[in-house]
Amino acid sequence: MTKRILIVGGVAGGMSAATRLRRLDEYAEIVIFERGPYVSFANCGLPYYLGGEITDKKKLIVQTPERLAAVFGLTIHPRHNVVAIHPDRKVIEVCDLETNETRTERFDDLILSTGASPVIPPIPGIDRPGHFPLRTIPDLDKTDEWIRSTNAKTALVLGGGFIGLETAEQLHRRGIVVTVAEYGSQVLKPFDPEMAALIHREIRKHGVTLKLGQAVTRFDAPAHGEHAAASVAVLACGTRVPADLVIVGVGVKPEAGLAIDAGLAIGLSGGIAVNESLQTSHPHIWAVGDAIEVTHGVTRQAMLIPLGGPANRQGRTVADNINGKNSRYFSTIGTAIVRIFDQVAAVTGANETLLKKAGIPYQVVHLHPNSHAGYYPGAKSIALKLIFSNEDGKILGAQAIGEDGVDKRIDVIATAIKAGMTVHDLADLELCYAPPFGSAKDPVNLAGMAAQNILAGDVMVAQWHDIPALQESGAIVLDVRDDTEREAGAIPGSVGIPLAELRKRLAELPKDRLLLVHCASGQRSYNACRALMQHGYQCRNLAGSFKTWKAATEA
Ligand code: FAD
Numbered sequence: 001m002t003k004r005i006l007i008v009g010g011v012a013g014g015m016s017a018a019t020r021l022r023r024l025d026e027y028a029e030i031v032i033f034e035r036g037p038y039v040s041f042a043n044c045g046l047p048y049y050l051g052g053e054i055t056d057k058k059k060l061i062v063q064t065p066e067r068l069a070a071v072f073g074l075t076i077h078p079r080h081n082v083v084a085i086h087p088d089r090k091v092i093e094v095c096d097l098e099t100n101e102t103r104t105e106r107f108d109d110l111i112l113s114t115g116a117s118p119v120i121p122p123i124p125g126i127d128r129p130g131h132f133p134l135r136t137i138p139d140l141d142k143t144d145e146w147i148r149s150t151n152a153k154t155a156l157v158l159g160g161g162f163i164g165l166e167t168a169e170q171l172h173r174r175g176i177v178v179t180v181a182e183y184g185s186q187v188l189k190p191f192d193p194e195m196a197a198l199i200h201r202e203i204r205k206h207g208v209t210l211k212l213g214q215a216v217t218r219f220d221a222p223a224h225g226e227h228a229a230a231s232v233a234v235l236a237c238g239t240r241v242p243a244d245l246v247i248v249g250v251g252v253k254p255e256a257g258l259a260i261d262a263g264l265a266i267g268l269s270g271g272i273a274v275n276e277s278l279q280t281s282h283p284h285i286w287a288v289g290d291a292i293e294v295t296h297g298v299t300r301q302a303m304l305i306p307l308g309g310p311a312n313r314q315g316r317t318v319a320d321n322i323n324g325k326n327s328r329y330f331s332t333i334g335t336a337i338v339r340i341f342d343q344v345a346a347v348t349g350a351n352e353t354l355l356k357k358a359g360i361p362y363q364v365v366h367l368h369p370n371s372h373a374g375y376y377p378g379a380k381s382i383a384l385k386l387i388f389s390n391e392d393g394k395i396l397g398a399q400a401i402g403e404d405g406v407d408k409r410i411d412v413i414a415t416a417i418k419a420g421m422t423v424h425d426l427a428d429l430e431l432c433y434a435p436p437f438g439s440a441k442d443p444v445n446l447a448g449m450a451a452q453n454i455l456a457g458d459v460m461v462a463q464w465h466d467i468p469a470l471q472e473s474g475a476i477v478l479d480v481r482d483d484t485e486r487e488a489g490a491i492p493g494s495v496g497i498p499l500a501e502l503r504k505r506l507a508e509l510p511k512d513r514l515l516l517v518h519c520a521s522g523q524r525s526y527n528a529c530r531a532l533m534q535h536g537y538q539c540r541n542l543a544g545s546f547k548t549w550k551a552a553t554e555a
Pocket of ligand 1: 013034114
């Protein structure tokens with residue numbers, strides 16, 4: 001018998017499910033309801049159209065209903081809002097937004113790919129004209145039109161998440177003077193603070209004002225005599241920031257209202273609860289994408305991880321299961337990437353915050369290797385952080401920031417996490433190498449080797465945030481960089497002995513105090529530690545050395 005499969009939401013997860021369904025069953029009736037005017041559009045590309053990097057808006061619309069009907073035999077209803085699900089009767093109620101008429105539609109299986117909606121924080125004045133989220137093509141059109149019609153010169157981006165920062169970068173590209181206001185103490189929460197600090201540096205370097213740890217308490221109309229902006233954001237410290245345009249980018253929440261009203265199980269995070277088949281609490285209702293709660297692949301905790309890759313893969317999984325293929329979606333590890341001006345920041349697995357919350361013990365290494373062989377022109381330093389289990393060496397997470405080669409290192413480590421690999425495996429990976437592309441010991445190998453050294457007890461490390469407490473308890477910070485490097489900046493209270501002089505000057509160092517050794521990036525200080533340990537000194541290598549400490553502690 002012909003199956004009737006209804007899909008709510010016609011973008012990432014919904015459309016991936018629909019096309020896979022068709023490939024698996026030529027005879028199924030596949031009907032998609034989408035509230036907005038477009039299906040299958042590239043929401044990830046919206047900031048880049050706003051900034052002018054993508055110049056042809058049609059490129060954002062990956063497929064049209066007509067083409068999807070012709071190629072895949074899908075029935076698509078844009079501008080149709082699904083308003084209710086009746087699981088017991090296996091019907092939904094749909095409102096045609098053109099005619100305002102509501103009808104019922106029967107299903108054998110129903111897929112919810114309703115996505116997430118922007119959080120609009122309850123700040124007085126948040127609904128003033130000129131304030132926009134950036135989620136859909138209509139949002140983009142309204143924002144673009146506002147910029148043109150008001151000749152906007154200044155913008156405030158509320159929220160320093162991925163979309164907020166991409167939008168800030170693109171507005172700046174368009175010649176708009178941008179302020180990013182972030183309530184937390186750092187942007188990009190999936191990164192640990194010392195890594196996010198590198199992004200703060202990059203944002204400020206390009207002339208974007210970054211207000212961290214500052215709540216916007218209200219949005220006012222401009223006062224008499226004040227610049228005639230759309231709004232004036234009033235920060236907790238009292239500073240008034242006028243803005244011709246406000247982008248509201250404080251995050252998203254799952255669009256789970258339909259599921260809640262239908263009595264489907266909801267997870268603690270507010271996302272629709274699904275099992276590994278992506279089946280909701282009703283056997284014929286499935287859910288995917290930003291609307292669902294997933295299991296974090298490292299911490300095993302239930303959480304929301306709204307990303308395009310998982311949504312697309314989940315769509316395929318559900319289509320398989322509806323066709324009896326017994327496919328499983330086990331977890332999401334949060335692999336993500338963003339470009340902020342000249343820097344690329346990528347992350348995978350768990351960060352320190354998530355690991356602490358889950359009570360998982362871990363160890364950290366920081367490295368600053370080159371993107372490719374240092375002697376070949378154009379090599380760029382990558383700040384690479386690897387987090388691993390100090391019990392069995394299992395890889396728990398990684399973060400990288402740099403101008404070049406960041407994506408491939410994080411993708412390799414993401415693959416390694418999914419495969420359950422350890423730091424020993426990373427050290428042993430055979431990766432491509434020729435001078436323009438990498439190094440004979442790739443940054444990923446080096447990260448694995450640095451972690452192996454710790455696990456083997458060849459060296460002990462301390463983190464940048466351990467310095468004050470260690471100094472307090474009598475440790476000496478030993479800087480083994482050259483004098484010229486020290487002149488450009490040093491850790492307060494540190495003692496300088498260049499590595500090349502260390503063996504001759506051992507007598508200057510006490511054996512009864514811990515030496516916290518650093519250089520610029522951690523390589524020379526590791527060599528120093530190995531020598532010192534063999535001469536009977538107690539020492540620890542400062543992870544990431546001066547570069548990481550400087551980034552983490554600069555204002
Ligand atoms: P969506 O793709 O959002 O689709 C949900 C659809 O359901 C919506 O079109 C909505 O109108 C429709 N809908 C909801 N309720 C109903 C209803 N009751 N009736 C009918 N239709 C309904 N992810 C990345 O991994 N990398 C990126 O670089 C990236 N950049 C992004 C940039 C922007 C500006 C945005 C907005 C998102 C970005 N994302 C990115 C996130 C990614 O787009 C989402 O994770 C992904 O689209 C989620 O897929 P989904 O199918 O769950 O939801």
